[in-house]
Amino acid sequence: MSSKNPSSSSKWDFNFIKASKYFYGFSILITLAGIICLSIFGLNYGVDFRSGSNVDISVSKVVTQADVQKVLVDAKLDQEANITAGNDRVNIRFPEVLTDAQAQSLQSTFNSQIDNNASYEINTVDTEIAKELERNALLAIIVASIGIVIYVTIRFEWRFALSAVVALLHDAFLVISVFSILRLEVNLTFIVAILTIIGFSINDTIVIFDRVRENLRFAKKQTHADLEDVVNKSISQTMTRSLGTVFTVFIAAFALLILGSESIRMFSLAMVIGLLFGAYSSIFIASPLWLALRNKKKPSAAQPSKATN
Template sequence: MYLFKKTNIDFIGLRRIAFIISGILITSGIVSLILKGGPRLGLDFTGGIEIHLKFTQPPSITRIREGLKSIGLGGAIIQQYGPRDENLVLIRCGTKESAKERLAQKIQEALREEFKEKENAFSLQSIDMIGPKVSRELQKNALLAVILSLVGMLVYITWRFELRFAVGAVVALIHDVLITLGALSLGNFELTLPVIAALLTIIGYSLNDTIVIYDRIRENLRSYRKRRFSFRKIINLGINQSLSRTVITSLTTFVVVLALFLKGGPVIHGFSFALLVGVIVGTYSSSFVAAPIVYSWERKGGEGS
């Protein structure tokens, strides 16, 4: 299926405008991060409290959240875990070590009020503290995961294509991550482990799109160099040939993620928002960042035109 039968957009000619737009977006995000003292770290990275409850009846996550809203904890992480017939619920929220007992008491009182129609609706199983040491370890591991993924991409694309293609792809991936982090900061979303997972997903999604375009460019280099096509024309041709596939894939993904953002609830808003931004930026960077960087590299070598 082709959304566009034939296009002839000069992506390379638009590269300077695209680079300016990217620079503005990245700068805006960095300024926001600086003004806010860095990303707004979630419970996974700052530490907090975990409360384990056992309900006598299958618990309603919606009602539990309503009960927590009354004490200002509507944004707490609430998860049902274990066998369904055991009715176990985990509540996670940020607090200091010295306040954990008082907070646990407030949570129990709020939930007893919410479930007041049934006496002894739940019992407290345990209270655990996520300390700063564990949180720092999570921060380190999350950063390491992103860096290793980028290094792995660089090695893989250098082996599959050439170094110039690998550099273009990795720069585009860093571009995507920076803009997404900036958007999260501007939107005041927390940086949590699910958001890190979203960033890694964005890296994979954007790379897949870039590889498709690179593959088309490589095929065209074999076919059209003999006809004395310029490197600029070959790159533009490759992007235009992939454009229909790129737009269709991105639109279908965007619609699914948009539904997740609108209907998925507040707990995954940060995750789905990061994916929304990442799908848009990743699609843009494959055509307007990665391939133009390959062209600029070639041009500096004296072969581009």
């Protein structure tokens, strides 16, 4: 007679483990495309990670990109600058650091031709600072991953820890791959988004793993089918909570993407993409990986107790 688990009922009746092979294939495809793009083109770093100047101009009237381009020509400035023009703000990103004379020329020309009431904010990053920011961003992701491995290993076991870290690195790398493939700009807010995505991903994964551990106490654990049934039931029992959490954050991130300012556009986009990847990685990547690792475990401890009551 088997013990009854009060939480065994679920509204979701689906074989998540069987379906995971399609998600593994999709992830592998995006990962390979990302590796190729990163190898050939690298990332499209913003001014935060490369030397250059970022000029943010607040204006009192609508300014077009053509207006700003004419200012750059008359001020004898770099025509390779990236221009973003809006209703009340203009952003110009120069690949080279502006000198004081160039900055003054830009301001005076802009004031005389477009808006005499404009206000300016100029941020400059030199080569050494850009390299240091890049190293620190990578270090932050590595430290966060190590901390998660230690925490999950102590709370659960190494198989859970390894599966969780693979899932969160999967989420981070797929977002990076999409940004590389689409040549989207990577700046400091992008790194913040990656760390935030890692936090949400590990949270969902821990919820599922905690239910797996709980259900293992009430289930038979003798065959692969038994363990697969435990994982499927555990995912089903936490599905509503996981989707509800992700959907709530997704709506907020999507609203920021549509209605937010240009300065947080890449942060919002990275969050939207990362939440979509994270929504399925905890279910279709981490959990099946744990099952695969658990099935490799030697059944020596269970060998003497074949005869059951």
